Amino acid sequence: MPRLRGRVLSVASECAPLMKTGGLADVVGALPGALESHGWRSRVLMPAYPTVLEGAVRSRRIWRSDDLFGGPACVRACTADGFEVLLLDAPHLFDRPGGPYSVDHHDHPDNHLRFAALSWAAAQIAIEGTSDRWRPDIVHAHDWQAGLVPAYLRYAGSAVPSVMTIHNIAFQGVFDADQLDRLNLPTGDFHPGGIEYHGAVSALKAGMVHASRLTTVSRTYAEELTTPQFGFGLEGVVAERRDRGEMHGIVNGIDATVWDPARDPHTTPYSAASPGPKAENRASLLKEFGLAEPSGPLAVVVTRLTHQKGVDMLLEALPAFVEGGGAVVVLGSGDPGHEQSLREVAAHRPDAVGVRIGYDEPLSHRMFAGGDLVLVPSRFEPCGLTQLYGLRYGTLPLVASTGGLRDTVVDSTDEHRASGTATGFTFTDISTTGLRDALDRAASLYQDQEAWREVRDRAMTTPVDWAASGAQYAQLFQELVR
Numbered sequence: 001m002p003r004l005r006g007r008v009l010s011v012a013s014e015c016a017p018l019m020k021t022g023g024l025a026d027v028v029g030a031l032p033g034a035l036e037s038h039g040w041r042s043r044v045l046m047p048a049y050p051t052v053l054e055g056a057v058r059s060r061r062i063w064r065s066d067d068l069f070g071g072p073a074c075v076r077a078c079t080a081d082g083f084e085v086l087l088l089d090a091p092h093l094f095d096r097p098g099g100p101y102s103v104d105h106h107d108h109p110d111n112h113l114r115f116a117a118l119s120w121a122a123a124q125i126a127i128e129g130t131s132d133r134w135r136p137d138i139v140h141a142h143d144w145q146a147g148l149v150p151a152y153l154r155y156a157g158s159a160v161p162s163v164m165t166i167h168n169i170a171f172q173g174v175f176d177a178d179q180l181d182r183l184n185l186p187t188g189d190f191h192p193g194g195i196e197y198h199g200a201v202s203a204l205k206a207g208m209v210h211a212s213r214l215t216t217v218s219r220t221y222a223e224e225l226t227t228p229q230f231g232f233g234l235e236g237v238v239a240e241r242r243d244r245g246e247m248h249g250i251v252n253g254i255d256a257t258v259w260d261p262a263r264d265p266h267t268t269p270y271s272a273a274s275p276g277p278k279a280e281n282r283a284s285l286l287k288e289f290g291l292a293e294p295s296g297p298l299a300v301v302v303t304r305l306t307h308q309k310g311v312d313m314l315l316e317a318l319p320a321f322v323e324g325g326g327a328v329v330v331l332g333s334g335d336p337g338h339e340q341s342l343r344e345v346a347a348h349r350p351d352a353v354g355v356r357i358g359y360d361e362p363l364s365h366r367m368f369a370g371g372d373l374v375l376v377p378s379r380f381e382p383c384g385l386t387q388l389y390g391l392r393y394g395t396l397p398l399v400a401s402t403g404g405l406r407d408t409v410v411d412s413t414d415e416h417r418a419s420g421t422a423t424g425f426t427f428t429d430i431s432t433t434g435l436r437d438a439l440d441r442a443a444s445l446y447q448d449q450e451a452w453r454e455v456r457d458r459a460m461t462t463p464v465d466w467a468a469s470g471a472q473y474a475q476l477f478q479e480l481v482r
Helices: 023-036 050-054 111-128 148-155 203-210 219-224 235-243 278-288 311-323 336-348 361-370 386-393 403-408 414-419 432-446 449-460 467-481
Strands: 006-011 040-047 060-065 073-080 083-089 138-142 162-166 200-202 213-216 247-249 298-305 327-334 353-357 373-376 396-400 425-427
Touching: 006 023, 006 111, 006 467, 023 040, 023 083, 023 138, 023 467, 040 111, 040 467, 050 083, 060 111, 073 111, 083 111, 111 138, 111 148, 111 203, 138 148, 138 467, 148 162, 148 203, 162 203, 162 467, 200 203, 203 235, 213 467, 219 247, 219 403, 235 247, 278 298, 278 361, 298 311, 298 336, 298 361, 298 386, 311 327, 311 336, 311 432, 327 336, 327 361, 336 353, 361 386, 373 386, 386 396, 386 403, 386 449, 396 403, 396 432, 396 449, 414 449, 425 432, 432 449
Parallel strands: 006 040, 006 138, 040 083, 138 162, 162 213, 213 247, 298 327, 298 373, 327 353, 373 396, 396 425
Antiparallel strands: 060 073, 073 083
């Protein structure tokens, strides 16, 4: 065990395996283990959603409030997957049906209040400590749901430094200015250089303005955020922090123990050194979805079904790919129109297209183990974990050249294959045409199985864990607490 260098309070709306709607949860759940090896011990503070609270055995109360934005609340400490989790138990805010943010596709109307409460509790713990005499040396806030933590710390004059990580700047936590008093936000900070955002308040901007440092989840996304195309109105704030040397792009990793084809309990194990059983997983996946053996590659799609993820482009490109001998399996949920369109495609070609609406963690493992390709045609992608799972499992990523996708996948051009660096397929024309061309190139390479295996072997040996990124976060934390 390395010597203790400091304590981290990580604040987020979700954390795998306790609550997950996307990649944010995976990052929040995996980063503590990566930091531990560098002497940084973490506690993760998240809401005590009903399903999470039910599984919190042997929890102990370490902080309480008689009135946390409308009702009594406490923070309970417990252990999950080897790291300490702090659960904000506030029934008036979190004891309700639906997911973390919505019910029946409608956002909870008091989300600004719910996550301001999470931020307030985090700031109080950082300032006062807990009843078990624990105080963090640094606070790590994730996305808009924790965006008010750095602001609350600044307003209180706290010396505890904070890091704000932007996982997706498109979600900014915007609410009306008439909520300032209710959320203990000073009117003096309501201006363009503070928390004001086009006449309203942005929780994400509050964190971006007041955090000691900003990070985002890939080097390319850090640069993209300084442009109007990707900055969503906050590009000026990002550029200012970057110019002061206070913005860092640190690519995400994955939990290589959870995502390990050699030890995956959901699949027939295989490895880069012994890839043969991957064919068994492929056959099982085809059988599970009732698909015929394709003459081309079997592509998998595990994603939210949204415009950002390029699902409309995928729908337009699929017919030609399938007619050319490919097959596709889709797992995801999101836009009802996209869900229905995918069902119709599957009904039209049940021999080549399989669709499951929803999310199923074991099935996602089986898909990565059985697929030849994983498709990620996102219009923008801060980092993305899907392509990293694909690399790990030898399911070659086919990705749009944006954000972290660009940073983590090397296109299978003749030059890159000759140098032994190719790990997948990328396309810079982020359109249906660009996606179709990339699918054509992938299908063509698939016919040369020797060349395909060379790229697959390189993909499976590409480092995708948290080792390098964990070291970067540890170094940043160390600089801030000096």
